[in-house]
Amino acid sequence: MSEERIDIKKERDDGDNTRRDFLKNMGIAAVAGAAALSAVPADAEAKVELAEHLQGHFELMTDGQKKECIERLEKRYTEEFGKKTTVSNAPPVKGVLFGYALSISKCIGCRRCVKACVQENNQSRHDPEIEWIRVLKMEKGNLAFSADKLDKGYPETSALGNHGVQVGGNAYNAVGVSGETEHYYEPDKVPEKDAFYFPVQCQQCEKPACVKACPTQATYRDPNGIVVIDYNWCIGCRMCLLACPYWARRFNWAQPNLPAEDMNPKTHYLGNRPRMNGVMEKCTFCLQRVRDGRYPACVEACPVGARKFGNLLDPESEVRKILATKQVLRFKEEYNTYPKFFYYID
């Protein structure tokens, strides 16, 4: 590729020596790396790194390139974690649109789904600690104006007149506020009285804001409706993180800490394979499992059966039956992201 392109560049911006040299050197480095592959492990590592940096977008790669890439990754992970690791490239399932339903009347806020997800999807355990599911604890709906909050944040007439300006109290304690939400709760036992729980993870939007925001198309919707990330194509600009209205995306701010003994060696290229520093990740409905016919890990972990998963195109599936018979809501519907993650009441 480069010979011609560099020549054209040369004609256009004569004077910019450094840039041309840089490109040239890159080419030389690539060749040198390729030559040195088989010899020393350190060189091999460098070559792998380079090969990964120069890799194309996964969807645009030929089958041969994909195979090579998968083999490279399998070899690297197997060495790194000291156990046989498989990186699957299983294609999307035919005729399936994945959907999820979660009962907010059943969820007890035990966070077992959160930890199951970490076990399955090889998240960094600490520094940074990454969890794809966040369980919000909400005060039960109560719009009673409690007496002890009445004098806080009440609009008061000042010397300048009554402008409805909030005085006294503060933004957290305005009058009539109810339904305080938090996600760091840690009581002895759950469920707590007068609380309900609202787990949030990637909603696998039909019109995903994150995909629109991504400048490199590293994140995209797969034919089953799951929004996936090509970690090797992600440049870590975090645009998607800003765009997502559900705070579903997590960023690897440092090299992830994934203990070898706890690592899940059954991985998928677009799913739970170990990530690196500086890339984005999020829930994929356990892509590596669901393309294989298995329930997502959070579904299997939930002790109260609040989590249901299945094919939205099949009227007999669990999710479709819930949509047909229960009271269902979508989170932040007003953003027109059309989540395929439904909350229901029963």
Next chain:
Amino acid sequence: MNFRNNFTKIGFFTLSCLLIGGSIIYQTAYSQDAEQAKKESAAPVTKCFESMEGYTSVSRIENAVPQYGYPNVKCSQTTSGVLWYGDPYDGTKPMGDMPKLKDDTRGDYDSEEAVVKPRESKLNYFECTGCHDGDTVPVPKDKKARAIDAHDDIVENPLEMMHGRGAIWCLDCHSATNRNKLVDHQGNEISMDQPQKLCGSCHGEVYADWRMGIHGKRTGSWVKGGKKRWWVCTECHNPHTVEVNRFDPLKPEQAPELPRGMKKTEHNTEEH
């Protein structure tokens, strides 16, 4: 011109230094913490409970799925609850026959492989009939509720059974003559492995949902017709206390880490 160029260069250089330096400091901060945290890696929990504490339990077996080197289960360090199934059908057997529903929501049971985890076999260690043999504890002559001396760990006061708001008591569900079995209203014995046959006779609506797969828990394959482990009523609900708590309260898993630099979450305080 020269000056300007140099000035720009210096500016650019300083900026780069700041950016790169910042990132290095950030990473060092992380890796120092990481060193500390690494020391506390603990041995895996081997005695675990499944859905709810004190109901079905399971022991971790290493390399139960040799294909991936998976253990059968991974359990929480905090609570010993099962978090993750290497083998979702671990210790299960076919569910057996299932009463037909009389409407068109017949569920998918007929068309797919359904397994359950047998609990009756646990009675082998300690059979109910060991004491309730008709001798040691006589067979009651009727089903009328009365105070008893035993089992206060299960039901504190049988006269105030926490199920059915006082309308039912032990022998409405447990067989009077064969204590290893449950019994329905027609007097048919029901296996402890299939409590749904008994529960469903009163809780028809929930039962229908359960048959459809939209109530209760299933593990295994999401595929229509795929193999699934069906979780039965008493694996999640305690029938003796269900009137007080739909689910027995349990200890939650650890809360997420607070954002860097934040010490506590309460609003409305000086430092938050």
